[in-house]
Amino acid sequence: MKFVSGEILTEDGFQKGYLGFQRNKIVEVGKGSCPEKPVAKGLIVPTFVNMHTHLGDSFIKYKNIELPRNIEKLVAPPNGLKYKLLKEASENELIEGIEKSIAFMLKSGTSTFCDFREGGLNGICHLKTAIDLWNISSVILSRPEKLDYDKNEIDLLLRNSDGIGLSSIFDWNYSEMMEIAKQTKRKNKIFAIHASERIRENIDSILDLKPDFLVHMVKASESDLICVKENNIPVVLCPRSNAFFGLKPNIDLMEKIGVNILLGTDNAMLSNPSILDEIRYLIKNFKAFEIPEILYKTTYAARKALNLECGILGSNSKADFVVLDDKTLQPLYVSV
Ligand SMILES: [Zn+2]
Incomplete structure (x- = not known):
């Protein structure tokens, strides 16, 4: 058996x-001193959840x-440049790019990500092919191939993904x-959108x-923001x-x-996907x-927002944690 010791992040701090x-x-799981020399000492936190990625543009x-x-x-x-490049890219290029992002996430302690997947059903397939051999959890929010509504297409997307993640009401x-x-x-699936990123959009329409989150x-x-708070809707920030x-x-x-407030990393072509x-x-x-508050938000609070299991870091649970240096927050040990 191996040990890690230090300060363990629980739902109560x-x-x-x-x-x-x-x-x-x-x-x-014990209080007090560790029975053996630990493999790492520091802040012990559940692995991170990245609430917002577009891994498809990693390449x-x-x-x-x-x-x-x-x-x-x-x-x-x-017509954005990203869509032109996505259209021109080969399947291999897309999938290899996504796999590089996945490797980067795992190494830095992110075990779960919520992806806004472009490209309709094909986009879902590319992501599923890329994650197939990796020990990473995904919440896939798909979107129609074009900016228009087709009931059958949405049915197909919902059967193959965890919900829908759209650009913004301005585009639609x-x-x-x-x-x-x-x-x-x-269908009891997740619906999420980008909101008021470039311009202020009408909050009542949103x-x-x-939406499950914005x-x-x-x-x-x-x-x-007061309306959003009153309606209990989380806001994912990607600073x-x-x-x-x-x-x-703000x-x-x-x-x-x-x-x-929750945290994501947005387009992988702009920022690496490490939370x-x-x-x-x-x-x-x-x-x-x-620090404790932001670590809570990116672990327990994010899992709650996505309805994922929060009973982590207890006896008999999966080893799903990261040990961080308490000053630099560099990962010292990643269990996944
Ligand atoms: Zn985005």
Whole structure:
């Protein structure tokens, strides 16, 4: 049996102690001093959940193209540069890019990711092929091939994925988007959208779609954020991606209002998909969070938002943890 010791992150904050584990399973959880020399000592936290990725564009990072720092020109469907490059890419190129991102996530302690998958059914297949041989969990939110509603296509997408993740209400015919949202909810699947990233979008129209979570809300007003909080809808922030486009979320205001803030890394062509790197960026550039709070948000709170199992780091549970240096937050040991 191996041991790790230090401060263990529980749902009630950090508690001093140690974990004993064997063959991917935690067999002993103790308080006080560790019975044997531990393999790592530090902050023991559940593996991270990346709430928002677009792994499909990972391959673009390796093309050494200077990307425009403009949301419309780069990532808005259907004419953004990203969509042109996705269309031109071979299957192998796409899948290899995704696998590189997966390896990077696992090495840095991210065991679960929620991907907004472009490219309809084909896009889902590419992602499933890429993750097949890796010990990583995914929540796949797909989207129609084109910006229009076809009931049969949505049925097919919902049968093959965990829900639907769309660009923004600005890109869509609203009534068609509403049909997609309703159909997704009827199947009890996740419906999520980007919101108020580049421009402020109408909050009532957004909330009428009954989204499970929103991504960005950079341009949201105080009253928009209050509505989001009152409706209990988490907001996923991707501050490194925002910074690429010269944007900055108002985290202080979100915190003051009590919005449930979660963290993602957005387009893999812009930022690597390590949640730890996003956390370190956040701590350096925003003063909003204490370390225990942001570690809680990226582990337990994210699992809750995606309805995933939260009974982790207990005796008999899967060894699914990371040990971090308590000062630098560098991973010292990753169990997965
Ligand atoms: Zn996104």
